[in-house]
Each structure stands twice: as structure tokens, then as C-alpha cells.
Amino acid sequence: MATTSMMFNIAGIHSKQPWFVLSSEQFRTHLPTNTPEVSHFYSFKAGDTHCPSTAIPDGCIDLVFDCDADGAGALVCGTRLEASSVLFERGHCYFGVRFIPGVKPDFLDASASELTNKEYCLQDVMPNANQLIDYVLATKDFTKQVEVVSQFLSTKSRQAAINVAQQIVAKICLHKGNIQVQDLERFSGYTSRTLQRLFKNEIGLTPKGFSRAIRCQSAVYDINHSDKLTFSNLATDLGFSDQPHFLREFKKLVNVTPLEYQNRVKEKTYLERIHCY
Incomplete structure (x- = not known):
């Protein structure tokens, strides 16, 4: 063990x-x-x-x-x-x-x-x-x-100071990817268009695309580390409008359904x- x-x-x-x-x-x-x-x-x-x-x-x-x-x-x-x-x-x-x-x-x-x-x-x-x-x-x-x-x-x-893109990345990660662009606008003081350009240049993804990756990782992390997890609660926690939407998104990003993934993780310890x- x-x-x-x-x-x-x-x-x-x-x-x-x-x-x-x-x-x-x-x-x-x-x-x-x-x-x-x-x-x-x-x-x-x-x-x-x-x-x-x-x-x-x-x-x-x-x-x-x-x-x-x-x-x-x-x-x-x-x-x-x-x-x-x-x-x-x-x-x-x-x-x-x-x-x-x-x-x-x-x-x-x-x-x-x-x-x-x-x-x-x-x-x-x-x-x-x-x-x-x-x-x-x-x-x-x-x-x-x-x-x-x-x-x-x-x-x-190494960069001596944390730039705006890094601050926004930290904000997205803190919220497990469950954050809206308008929230990032208020946080950064930048318009949506400026944020899009900034992220594409420095991160290679749009804020929405990066948030999607972090939300995927958050779902995987919670399944890996929780024995008392319901997919409905996980979907709500990650900001999905309903459980079917979460199930479709998870399958697209992880290649299996959340239940199939959970079973594989537990089966292979x-x-x-x-x-x-």
C-alpha cells in the first residue's frame, strides 16, 4: 500500500x-x-x-x-x-x-x-x-x-514578475476551470477581445479553451481522489448545466464515460x- x-x-x-x-x-x-x-x-x-x-x-x-x-x-x-x-x-x-x-x-x-x-x-x-x-x-x-x-x-x-496571463491562469485553476469570461474581464480589467489575444499569444489557447482543459483535469482529479463522489454533484461543482452535458464533455475529453473511467481507476488501483x- x-x-x-x-x-x-x-x-x-x-x-x-x-x-x-x-x-x-x-x-x-x-x-x-x-x-x-x-x-x-x-x-x-x-x-x-x-x-x-x-x-x-x-x-x-x-x-x-x-x-x-x-x-x-x-x-x-x-x-x-x-x-x-x-x-x-x-x-x-x-x-x-x-x-x-x-x-x-x-x-x-x-x-x-x-x-x-x-x-x-x-x-x-x-x-x-x-x-x-x-x-x-x-x-x-x-x-x-x-x-x-x-x-x-x-x-x-525566469520571469521576475507574474504577468497578467499568469494571474488569470491561476484564477482559472483556483476555480477548477468553472469561471466565465465576463468574470475574467472583471478580474483583469481587460476586454474579452484583449483577453483572447493575450491568451493565444502567451498560452496558445483561448481563455475558454484553457478553462476547458482545467475543468477536464479537475473532473479526473476528483474521481481519482474521492471514494464518495456522485457525478451529479461533480457536474454541478464544475459548472455544467446538467449531468448529460457533463457526461458528453467528459467522454470527448477523456475518451470514456466518467463511470467507465472510475471503474478503470479502481480496478487497476x-x-x-x-x-x-
Whole structure:
């Protein structure tokens, strides 16, 4: 059974890709203490089948390293807009870095909107990427891979002040994605049109699209971490007009109904499959 501290760490992860966990042979994760732009690091071994996994919207950008690639292998993956297939090489070990929702690393030579719903070879959007890839692939130890990437990120410039887009992102996350554009207008003092332009430039999504991803993650999080959950209450809590609307939206974003997802999570003991370091 997972220890209390491990369960607390897992509960601290609010940007999840549950199908990666459920389709892997083993899954490890680490919450950083000195890299505030990172949600968490993770490592997993893909299952020994050709069946694709599924990525769901999370509002995040990931760096994903294939540690068993014949050559240098790493991808930059933008947030998905709906549930979509992801094919991992069977039996390969992967190491990943998930940035917090709404963060686009400055060292990537691509705009936030160019990354949305796309994957790029890291070498195509990052100068001198091979050096970082070689360092990560040179060790098979998860803890050392975390140290390598943390050290790399510590050398990159960070914004000294929180900008308006980041403030709005924090507001949306605080409300679990259940917030109207007019509320964001009042909060920011900007018009809807200005907010749309600001978000597309800095986040790669509209405020509504980002809120949709966060609402998806909030639904998944609550199902994962609650044993006494009713879908009608969850639908209300997330601001859906009725339960059927919530069910349709969940199926579109997660690829199964909430009940099917809940059964899969409980059947495969989702939380106990994640090992925290």
C-alpha cells in the first residue's frame, strides 16, 4: 500500500495523464522543490503491446525523452484539445517533464499556439538540444535524470514578475476551470477581445479553451481522489448545466464515460501504481 506521504505527493499533482499510468508497466513521479515552473517529473516503461495510450487536455507542455531510442530521442508535446491517441514504443522507458499549466518555456523556439495540439522533435525547437538529450539518456536513474533537467532549467532565465496571463491562469485553476469570461474581464480589467489575444499569444489557447482543459483535469482529479463522489454533484461543482452535458464533455475529453473511467481507476488501483521519489 502507498504510504501517507506518497499519497500526499500524488495528490499534489493536478495535471494528470492517467492513461499513461494505467497503460505502463511501472510509473514513477517526483514533485520538484526548486523548479517552480515544473508541475512534476515522471518516468515510465511502456507496456509490452502495440496498443496506443491516450493523452487528455491538461493545459501543459511536456518534454518527453525516449530513453531506449537508437538515436537521440525527445519530443516537445503541447496540450491536447480533446482525447487523442499517443503511441509509445512497447517496452521502452520514457522520462518526462511536465510544466505547470499555462507555462511555455522560454528556451523553446516556437510560440505557445504553435505547440498546442502538436508534437515536435526537441532538436527542431531548441538550440543545442542534443546536449541535454545526451545527458538525460546517459543515465537510466530517474533521480539523476531529474537532477540533470533541474540543473538545466536553473540556468534559464525566469520571469521576475507574474504577468497578467499568469494571474488569470491561476484564477482559472483556483476555480477548477468553472469561471466565465465576463468574470475574467472583471478580474483583469481587460476586454474579452484583449483577453483572447493575450491568451493565444502567451498560452496558445483561448481563455475558454484553457478553462476547458482545467475543468477536464479537475473532473479526473476528483474521481481519482474521492471514494464518495456522485457525478451529479461533480457536474454541478464544475459548472455544467446538467449531468448529460457533463457526461458528453467528459467522454470527448477523456475518451470514456466518467463511470467507465472510475471503474478503470479502481480496478487497476491507479494511485498505488504511482511511485513517488
